[in-house]
Amino acid sequence: MKIYDLIGIGFGPSNIALAIALEEKKQIDHHVESFFIEKQPGFAWHANMMLDNAHMQVSFLKDLVTIRNPSSHFTFINYLYENNRLQDFINLKTFFPSRHEFNDYLAWAAAHFNHCCAYGEEVIEVLPEKSGDEIALLRVRSRDGAQVIHERLTRSLVISIGGQPRIPDCFSSLRGDARVFHSNSYLKEIKQHGHAGKIAVVGGGQSASEIFMDLHHRSNTTQVDLIMRARSIKPSDDSPFVNEIFNTDFTDYVFNSPEQERSKILDEFWHTNYAAPDLVLIEQIFNVLYQQKVSGIERHRFLRRHEVRKAIAQSNGIQFTLHDLNTDSERTVTYDAVVLATGYHRDHYKSLLAPLIPYFEDLTVDRQYRICSTPHFKPAVFLQGACESSHGLSDTLLSVTAVRTSEIAQALINTLSQSTGVQAKRKMSSVLV
Ligand SMILES: Cc1cc2nc3c(=O)[nH]c(=O)nc-3n(C[C@H](O)[C@H](O)[C@H](O)COP(=O)(O)OP(=O)(O)OC[C@H]3O[C@@H](n4cnc5c(N)ncnc54)[C@H](O)[C@@H]3O)c2cc1C
Ligand SMILES: NC(=O)c1ccc[n+]([C@@H]2O[C@H](COP(=O)([O-])OP(=O)(O)OC[C@H]3O[C@@H](n4cnc5c(N)ncnc54)[C@H](OP(=O)(O)O)[C@@H]3O)[C@@H](O)[C@H]2O)c1
Incomplete structure (x- = not known):
């Protein structure tokens, strides 16, 4: 059976941005063979909330890539340009496109990766593949619409499955x-x-x-x-100083704060995002x-x-x-x-990973979103969108996606090259050849 370097579960904005980050790393010097599995039959971003007049809650500049690489092919601006709407969009004079348009942008970006994404398959479990005392690989099991089970082997995993009602x-x-x-x-x-x-x-x-x-x-x-239980509907505070908590460097600040301080920060800014229209x-x-x-x-x-x-x-x-x-x-x-309309919880990745729990210390993640594991468990397992308590309120949103995926991509490349020395293949430039 083919062995992938990475399997990504879910193909929403987080894993599309990761696919882009890996694609752009490939253009520089590293090749990671990745594959994504998405349970919906095709790309769709919160399709059942695609209401008329609904618009984005963050600036279009916080798209899949701009903050990390404004000259990327995958920017929202390039999407507009390729669709011949850049000047019309400028005349709209907004930072907040409609959700319909942003969904179309995400679908446009996702379509670049059709060759490495299986739609219509729901991942149902992830099993350890033992080799002696070591776990070197993971077996990802998914089920398609016809109830057929698919199995794939991978050296590492990223789980980006969003929220559960x-x-x-x-x-x-x-x-x-x-x-x-x-x-x-x-x-x-x-x-x-x-x-x-x-x-x-x-x-x-x-x-x-x-x-x-x-x-x-x-x-x-x-x-x-x-x-509602509250006394009033309170608006989300998106004033500029408060909005700084969604900057990428704030992730370092939150992660490096003591646990008690972290939960104080979450409490203080909770209403920038939750129960806050x-x-x-x-x-x-x-x-x-x-x-x-x-x-x-x-x-x-x-x-x-x-x-x-x-x-x-x-x-x-x-x-x-x-x-x-x-x-x-x-x-x-x-x-x-x-x-x-009671929101989402984000701990359902635990049921997917249940067979791996004995190899994880306590499901804490490091700064690069990798779950800390026992020494004889080799695969890197990353979480996107489930690290709010350690990385801050931006974790479930689009705000840091572009940078987070680059951090994960780099950590992955480092791990793969450390573990085998050959998985991260150096692409020889024509000059060297
Ligand atoms: C209605 C709505 C509007 C929002 N608007 C904004 C906004 O304007 N700005 C903002 O910053 N944030 C917004 N958010 C927050 C949202 O979390 C992010 O925009 C973004 O969707 C996060 O991307 P993601 O890929 O991590 O998760 P998701 O977009 O939820 O994608 C996860 C994907 O994983 C798939 N999946 C789940 N389980 C499995 C499985 N077992 N096997 C295979 N596939 C699986 C799902 O089908 C889905 O496609 C909004 C949230 C909602 C609910
Ligand atoms: N246009 C957009 O871009 C858009 C649209 C929709 C959603 N979103 C995003 O999606 C995320 C989730 O938003 P959301 O509105 O779905 O959820 P939310 O912000 O988490 O709000 C959930 C609401 O449900 C209430 N609630 C929770 N448990 C309850 C219970 N047991 N009994 C009674 N009430 C309960 C909460 O009230 P309490 O405060 O009393 O707990 C709160 O008012 C946010 O990030 C939001 O910004 C964005």
């Missing part, structure tokens, strides 16, 4: 009920419920806010309850609710300081027991559909 405990018994779904599958599911009378949106972040506005415009008979969106929601006051017709409700204590499936809908945290009182409300 966070489902609050009181909804866990409703898994499989088509009337309850996470924002992650919003557009797919809402088609069946678009004209449902009463919809609950749980959460107060960017996803909840975008979905509230989408439902408002989708049908003028839909009633929406926006339900854009101000413009908050103003739109406020305006919708204000216009209801003018008309005297209450269509939607903003149920702040409300917690869902119980959710029960009934034939006529999903019945919530809602606890009002201000008055300490309870009431029941029945909904035709429920959207859980």
Whole structure:
């Protein structure tokens, strides 16, 4: 069986940027034979949240490559140029393209790597390949849409699988009920419920806010309850000094801080990213609710300081027991559909790696995002997007992707050349030949 230098799980922005970084290292002097496995049938960036009017939350200059190599072929600007839209984009006068356009940019970049990416295969486990006392290789097992299992061998692994829907405990018994779904599958599911009378949106972040506005415009008979525990919807702070926490050098600062200090930094800046919609969106929601006051017709409700204590499936809908945290009182409300815009967790890589856990010390990562392992475990295993607690709030975002992938690519090249001396092949220049 062929042995790859690297297998990447997932082909979202993080691994596309890594493929680019490796491609550009190849042009300089190193060749790493890499392969990526993506469970979606083709490239798509959060397809079920591709709402009209949604735009990027970071500058287009924080694309897959510009911060590391502004002269790369893979910049957003070159994408515009190749698509004959550069001047039109300039006239838009924005740093924040639509999500539709950024998705198209990512798809354009991803298409350069079709020869080394298998779409439509979900990685289900990663097994150690023993050779005497040593583990030198990993066996990556994936399943395609026809339930066929594929196996590939690799010397190293990078896991970039994004987030997994966070489902609050009181909804866990409703898994499989088509009337309850996470924002992650919003557009797919809402088609069946678009004209449902009463919809609950749980959460107060960017996803909840975008979905509230989408439902408002989708049908003028839909009633929406926006339900959140906090006292208010607070905007994300993207003012310039605060934004410096998303600079690449801040990663060093966070990583080198003592653990207690790191969690203080995360707490202090948590709302730059989480439960923090854009101000413009908050103003739109406020305006919708204000216009209801003018008309005297209450269509939607903003149920702040409300917690869902119980959710029960009934034939006529999903019945919530809602606890009002201000008055300490309870009431029941029945909904035709429920959207859980309750965010994501990022520790599901652990289940993929379960067979390797005995070889890892405690799943901590080093500065180059490599999981620390026991001495006789040779493969390098890197994590992207699951290192927020060690590397800071930029880890789940696009902000540092260009630089992070270059750091991982370099660490990988160093490891491969140390372990075998031949895997990182020096490409002889024509002058030397
Ligand atoms: C709706 C939405 C909008 C966002 N907008 C922004 C923004 O404007 N700016 C910003 O900085 N961040 C934004 N984010 C944060 C987001 O995490 C990053 O933009 C980016 O998607 C991270 O890239 P990634 O490749 O690490 O993860 P993802 O984009 O989540 O990609 C992971 C990929 O792995 C695949 N995968 C998962 N499990 C497996 C498996 N077992 N086998 C094979 N493939 C698998 C998935 O199908 C997916 O394609 C947004 C997040 C959401 C939910
Ligand atoms: N346009 C865009 O670019 C765009 C669009 C969507 C998302 N995003 C990004 O995607 C990431 C995730 O955003 P998100 O809005 O999906 O999630 P989020 O920011 O994590 O917000 C989750 C919301 O769900 C609530 N919540 C969590 N657990 C709950 C529970 N058990 N019961 C009740 N409420 C609960 C949280 O409230 P508490 O605070 O009370 O816990 C919070 O209001 C962010 O980085 C965001 O910027 C970007």
